[in-house]
Amino acid sequence: MSPESRSQAIAAGIILLGASLVIYFLPTIVLWIGNFSPTLAIVVGVCLILAFFVVFWLRARYQRGQEK
Template sequence: MSNNPGPSSRSAAIAAAVILLITGLAFFVLPNVMVWLGEISPWLAAAAGAALVLAFFLVFWLRARYQRRGE
């Protein structure tokens, strides 16, 4: 048994890194977006923030479902 990671574990790590990078960038610009939306409506700003947080968990949940289906 070797210590080299298989192609599937490497693919999963790359996918997770890409998801985290995109989410990190989204959370980096989120305060500016919320201030901009808050000028229109505080409720719209809150909805945008909540949607981004929920989307973060939704992506990982969907990925887990897809991986379970493939087994």
């Protein structure tokens, strides 16, 4: 395994670990916020789910910039 692929695997693992923690605690967070505002709870839930995809999108853009 080359150092570059090892670094990529570690980064992907950290991202997946962070995303899995957010998804695990998402119902608790949304229910707690929902006590104050149901609309805000929906917005926070959607933002947390979208953040998972945004991180991978930004990482892909960064890597494409490094290849040039």
